[in-house]
Amino acid sequence: MYQTLLVPLDGSKFSERALPIATALAQSLKARVALVTCLSTSALRSAGAPDAEFQATGEAQAYLAKLAQTLSEQGLRVETDVVYGEAAEAILREVDAFSADLVVMCTHGRSGLGRWIFGSVAERVLAHSPVPVLLVRPTGEPAALEPEPAQASILVPLDGSPLSEQALPHATALARALNSPILLLHSVEPSPLYYNYPLGVMAQETLDYEQGEARAYLDRVAKQLEREGVACQTQVLVGWPSDVIAYRGAAPNPRLIVMATHGRSGIARLLMGSVALEVVRRSPLPILLVRPEVDAAKKTDRAG
Incomplete structure (x- = not known):
C-alpha cells in the first residue's frame, strides 16, 4: 500500500x-x-x-x-x-x-x-x-515505530459509519508491517439527561443499550480483520469522541492512531473544529489521517 x-x-x-x-x-x-x-x-x-x-x-x-x-x-x-x-x-x-x-x-x-x-x-x-x-507532534520524545514490542497497538477510532471505516485498510497495512494488533475504539456520547435525576435513569438505560450495540459492531469488524490475519482488540468507552480518543491515546499501549478525517457527520463538516482536529491537537501520539471517499462510503451504505 x-x-x-x-x-x-x-x-x-x-x-x-x-x-x-x-x-x-x-x-x-x-x-x-x-x-x-x-x-x-x-x-x-x-x-x-x-x-x-x-x-x-x-x-x-x-x-x-x-x-x-x-x-x-x-x-x-x-x-x-x-x-x-x-x-x-x-x-x-x-x-x-x-x-x-x-x-x-x-x-x-x-x-x-x-x-x-x-x-x-x-x-x-x-x-x-x-x-x-x-x-x-513537535514536543515530547521523537516518535519512532519499531517492529517491537508486538503488544503495542494501532488505535483505530470508529463511529459506525462507512466513512470512518475507510481508515481500516491503512491500519491493517501498518499492523502487518509493524507486527502490531489493532485496537478498535468506539465512544458512546452520553445524553445531557444522563446527569439529571430522575431522567438520568432513563438515559442510563439508553446508554447501556448503545454500549451493547457498539460492542456488537466492533466485534463484527474485529472478526473480519482477524479473518484477514490481523490480531484485534475492541473497547467501548463513554464520553465525547475527542476526549475518549485522546485519553485512550495517552494510555501506555497504543503507539499510533489511524483515523478518518470525517465520520458520521460527513464531509459537510470540515476538518477544522472536528473530532479529528481535536485529536491532533491533544493526543501525544502520531496520527495518520485518511480523507475518506464519499462515493465509496455511499456504495457501502447501500450495500449494507
Whole structure:
C-alpha cells in the first residue's frame, strides 16, 4: 500500500521530528523516502540580490543531501528535491511528482510552537492531499515505530459509519508491517439527561443499550480483520469522541492512531473544529489521517 513516503522539511528541528517515524515505516514497509524542501519565491524576490536564488538552492540541496546520506546508511532508498513556491502547494505537487502514498510531516515547522495547525502548512496539506497524512507532534520524545514490542497497538477510532471505516485498510497495512494488533475504539456520547435525576435513569438505560450495540459492531469488524490475519482488540468507552480518543491515546499501549478525517457527520463538516482536529491537537501520539471517499462510503451504505 505504501511504496513512497514524502517527508517535507524546512530546515527546522521541528520539521525533522518526522524523520524517525518515516525511517521506521520505510524500513518496515520497504518503501523509498522522498525528502523535499520548498523555497518561497516571494521571499527570494524580496531578498533582492541576484544570486540569492542560486545560493538558497545550493544550501537547500546540501541540507537534504546530508539527511539523505544518513538515511541511506540505514539501508533506505532516498531521493531529494528542492522546489519553489508556497509550501503547501509545493508539497502537494511533490506528492504527485513522486507518486507518494503517504505524507509524513510535523505539525509545526520553522514558525515554531506559537503557530498551531490552524492556518498552517500542515492544515492546508491535510485538507487537499490525495493521500493520507501522518502528523507528528513537535514536543515530547521523537516518535519512532519499531517492529517491537508486538503488544503495542494501532488505535483505530470508529463511529459506525462507512466513512470512518475507510481508515481500516491503512491500519491493517501498518499492523502487518509493524507486527502490531489493532485496537478498535468506539465512544458512546452520553445524553445531557444522563446527569439529571430522575431522567438520568432513563438515559442510563439508553446508554447501556448503545454500549451493547457498539460492542456488537466492533466485534463484527474485529472478526473480519482477524479473518484477514490481523490480531484485534475492541473497547467501548463513554464520553465525547475527542476526549475518549485522546485519553485512550495517552494510555501506555497504543503507539499510533489511524483515523478518518470525517465520520458520521460527513464531509459537510470540515476538518477544522472536528473530532479529528481535536485529536491532533491533544493526543501525544502520531496520527495518520485518511480523507475518506464519499462515493465509496455511499456504495457501502447501500450495500449494507
